[in-house]
Amino acid sequence: MKISYGKHSIDKSDIKAVLEALKSPYLTQGPKVLEFEKALASYCGVNYAVVVSNGTTALHLAYLAAGLKKGDEVITTPNTFVATSNMLIALGVKPVFCDIRLDTYNIDESKIEKLITKKTKAIVPVDFAGHPAEIEKIKKIARKLKLLVIEDAAPALGAIHHGRKIGNIADLTTFSFHAVKTITTGEGGAILTNNRKFYEALLLLRSHGITKDKSGFNVMTELGFNYRLTELQAALGFSQLKRIEKFIEKRHQVVGWYEKSFKNQKNIFLPEVLSGNRSAWHIYVIRTKNKKDRMPLYNFLRENGIGVNFHYVPVHSHPYYHKLGFSKVNLPNTIEYKETAITLPLHVELTPKDIKYISQKIEDFFNK
Numbered sequence: 192m193k194i195s196y197g198k199h200s201i202d203k204s205d206i207k208a209v210l211e212a213l214k215s216p217y218l219t220q221g222p223k224v225l226e227f228e229k230a231l232a233s234y235c236g237v238n239y240a241v242v243v244s245n246g247t248t249a250l251h252l253a254y255l256a257a258g259l260k261k262g263d264e265v266i267t268t269p270n271t272f273v274a275t276s277n278m279l280i281a282l283g284v285k286p287v288f289c290d291i292r293l294d295t296y297n298i299d300e301s302k303i304e305k306l307i308t309k310k311t312k313a314i315v316p317v318d319f320a321g322h323p324a325e326i327e328k329i330k331k332i333a334r335k336l337k338l339l340v341i342e343d344a345a346p347a348l349g350a351i352h353h354g355r356k357i358g359n360i361a362d363l364t365t366f367s368f369h370a371v372k373t374i375t376t377g378e379g380g381a382i383l384t385n386n387r388k389f390y391e392a393l394l395l396l397r398s399h400g401i402t403k404d405k406s407g408f409n410v411m412t413e414l415g416f417n418y419r420l421t422e423l424q425a426a427l428g429f430s431q432l433k434r435i436e437k438f439i440e441k442r443h444q445v446v447g448w449y450e451k452s453f454k455n456q457k458n459i460f461l462p463e464v465l466s467g468n469r470s471a472w473h474i475y476v477i478r479t480k481n482k483k484d485r486m487p488l489y490n491f492l493r494e495n496g497i498g499v500n501f502h503y504v505p506v507h508s509h510p511y512y513h514k515l516g517f518s519k520v521n522l523p524n525t526i527e528y529k530e531t532a533i534t535l536p537l538h539v540e541l542t543p544k545d546i547k548y549i550s551q552k553i554e555d556f557f558n559k
């Protein structure tokens with residue numbers, strides 16, 4: 192038995208779509224890119240979508256479009272993939288890490304306000320595991336102080352918060368289409384916004400800061416990048432997006448199997464979904480009630496062919512962030528989480544038999 196923690200799903204229609212794009216006159220930034228952007232914006236109910244080369248460049252451009260610059264501060268979560276704050280560091284912006292909640296493992300919105308200073312320009316929540324952060328409450332805090340909310344929703348395409356799709360709430364929302372996310376383009380990402388100014392800035396920055404002048408010549412007006420997505424990737428993304436509801440349904444089904452099989456398992460905490468939210472269920476994280484059980488259980492499951500994982504090493508404790516002096520921050524819930532969490536396999540190709548095997552092994556471990 193070998194069960195991986197994440198796995199993409201490619202079918203015949205995806206392959207057909209990519210082949211068609213490959214035979215078309217355009218290989219990059221053509222009609223397929225526009226088609227994918229329109230479909231994404233429409234799926235999320237947002238005015239504008241800009242697709243880019245990955246979720247990290249999506250963050251980079253969102254931060255630039257928001258006007259973040261050297262010396263600014265941004266409040267964000269330590270329980271995320273490093274890219275969220277790396278792109279802040281790249282701009283000379285200081286990430287200020289806020290502790291997390293112990294139910295959804297998202298940023299604890301009640302602890303944000305006391306971290307705000309005169310230098311704070313934005314709040315960057317992350318939808319950990321595909322579960323929306325308390326984005327409406329965070330927006331309220333931000334509005335009072337004229338801060339922007341930039342949501343790193345990399346794993347949360349398809350998630351819903353109080354009746355609204357993620358992508359349609361924050362000032363700017365970023366997604367990733369890496370192979371382990373809800374839909375994939377191999378590598379890929381997007382930024383969604385309702386703000387026309389942000390949209391225009393994003394288009395410019397994605398392609399070298401070059402635009403056409405009155406005579407139709409290409410002139411560069413901003414320092415930009417080449418963060419474009421290819422037509423092949425856009426065709427794949429468009430094809431995948433047609434199946435997103437099926438993907439999410441299947442992920443919910445797998446979670447249902449887990450919940451049923453853990454009904455009598457008293458040694459672990461299961462992940463929670465707050466009322467009014469639909470999680471995209473990017474990953475399924477359990478926590479051992481006893482810290483001492485964590486590593487032995489993790490190793491036992493690995494020995495038994497179960498691809499358990501850990502998301503995430505708290506950003507502030509990575510050696511690089513350590514060097515920058517971030518390790519001194521006091522984040523008790525983050526540490527509690529770090530010492531107890533295990534990511535179990537969750538993807539669209541898992542079967543009831545797989546989940547039975549995994550939960551049986553967990554039971555065996557605790558009965559030893």
Ligand SMILES: *Cc1c(COP(=O)(O)O)cnc(C)c1O
Nearest residue numbers: 245246247272274345346367369
């Ligand atoms: C996946 C992910 C990213 C990075 O996306 P890439 O497409 O791999 O660059 C950033 N933030 C979060 C929260 C992610 O899950």
